[in-house]
Amino acid sequence: MANILLILFLNIVSAKTSCFHRYLEEKVDFCSCDHPIEATSLSAFSFMEAVLLCSMRCSQIAGCVVYNFFIATNQCQLFNQTLNKFSVLPGCINYFKNDGENPPIIRPLTITVDNELWEFYLNGNNVSVAKHFPNARFWSIPDTYNLTGGIQVIALKTYNYQGDGGFIASTSDSYILTNATWKCSLNYYDGWYKIYYNDSFWPAAKNAIWPTSTNYYPPLSKAAKWIVDSTDCKNCVLYCRKNVIGKFQNICNNFRYRILFKIRLFFVSEYVEPNGCL
Ligand SMILES: *[C@@H]1O[C@H](CO)[C@@H](O)[C@H](O)[C@H]1NC(C)=O
Ligand SMILES: *[C@@H]1O[C@H](CO)[C@@H](O)[C@H](O)[C@H]1NC(C)=O
Numbered sequence: 001m002a003n004i005l006l007i008l009f010l011n012i013v014s015a016k017t018s019c020f021h022r023y024l025e026e027k028v029d030f031c032s033c034d035h036p037i038e039a040t041s042l043s044a045f046s047f048m049e050a051v052l053l054c055s056m057r058c059s060q061i062a063g064c065v066v067y068n069f070f071i072a073t074n075q076c077q078l079f080n081q082t083l084n085k086f087s088v089l090p091g092c093i094n095y096f097k098n099d100g101e102n103p104p105i106i107r108p109l110t111i112t113v114d115n116e117l118w119e120f121y122l123n124g125n126n127v128s129v130a131k132h133f134p135n136a137r138f139w140s141i142p143d144t145y146n147l148t149g150g151i152q153v154i155a156l157k158t159y160n161y162q163g164d165g166g167f168i169a170s171t172s173d174s175y176i177l178t179n180a181t182w183k184c185s186l187n188y189y190d191g192w193y194k195i196y197y198n199d200s201f202w203p204a205a206k207n208a209i210w211p212t213s214t215n216y217y218p219p220l221s222k223a224a225k226w227i228v229d230s231t232d233c234k235n236c237v238l239y240c241r242k243n244v245i246g247k248f249q250n251i252c253n254n255f256r257y258r259i260l261f262k263i264r265l266f267f268v269s270e271y272v273e274p275n276g277c278l
């Protein structure tokens with residue numbers, strides 16, 4: 001016991017300055033379903049102590065960038081990646097570190113649209129097409145855009161005139177590839193580009209029969225396909241999404257917790273807003 005208390009104390013003393021931000025999109029909390037690098041039950045602590053300890057632990061552990069905190073049980077799960085798989089679970093809140101200590105992964109995405117790319121969203125954020133996709137209106141010239149950090153959802157609005165349509169895209173590591181796992185709708189829906197948009201009723205995209213990546217654009221992965229909406233529409237606006245984390249999971253995997261019994265963190269007397277900095 002004494003050792004654990006000492007370790008906790010040293011952790012507090014030596015905790016580096018870190019800021020954690022709650023992962024929310026329009027008041028909806030996300031919960032990471034990835035495999036944690038560490039999972040601990042802090043059931044012996046108060047809620048405030050436990051959140052604080054979880055933040056400190058994440059500041060301390062090499063590679064920790066995100067944690068889940070379960071409000072009812074004070075379970076703390078640490079992750080070395082941001083929300084690759086996620087769920088929305090009652091009582092589970094997610095915090096990510098935002099202090100520049102862990103340079104985010106950059107994945108260059110090469111894309112070309114037949115005929116035009118109109119809007120592009122990464123994780124619900126509007127990325128300026130005018131600024132980042134100079135060839136948005138040239139179907140035979142691809143653009144490359146750096147996807148930075150965790151990728152949850154890519155959404156695009158495109159326009160197709162008569163003739164062949166659709167688009168093709170891939171990252172250099174093939175993490176993102178256009179194929180029939182994308183979804184495309186001809187209808188506009190509010191919030192269609194957001195992470196927390198339920199696209200389960202959207203039809204799957206269809207692989208187009210025309211050009212393959214190998215015919216045209218060397219930066220594109222050979223595994224990427226030209227995709228169109230399920231009706232292969234003409235003169236239409238198309239809304240397409242790739243949910244990288246798949247469907248929301250109803251339940252995350254259960255991970256084993258290390259239980260810290262009967263320890264009281266007596267020296268934490270003030271509430272520290274977990275959204276702030278330690
Ligand atoms: C996260 O940790 C796992 C297991 O230790 C490791 O295999 C993986 O490469 C790590 N990922 C990152 C982004 O550091
Ligand atoms: C995203 O930006 C484009 C270009 O400014 C704009 O036309 C579009 O309406 C924006 N989308 C949203 C959802 O605000």
Ligand SMILES: *[C@@H]1O[C@H](CO)[C@@H](O)[C@H](O)[C@H]1NC(C)=O
Nearest residue numbers: 106107108132144145146147
């Ligand atoms: C994209 O990232 C690479 C490094 O991976 C960098 O060399 C390049 O300048 C970046 N491109 C843009 C447009 O920021």
Ligand SMILES: *[C@@H]1O[C@H](CO)[C@@H](O)[C@H](O)[C@H]1NC(C)=O
Nearest residue numbers: 174175176177178179180181
């Ligand atoms: C579709 O692309 C994803 C990468 O985003 C890849 O993991 C998956 O295997 C591909 N599926 C098919 C059927 O090609």
Ligand SMILES: *[C@@H]1O[C@H](CO)[C@@H](O)[C@H](O)[C@H]1NC(C)=O
Nearest residue numbers: 088198199200201202248249
């Ligand atoms: C998403 O919508 C489908 C019906 O379109 C519904 O069955 C499912 O429960 C919804 N998922 C969530 C997480 O709301």
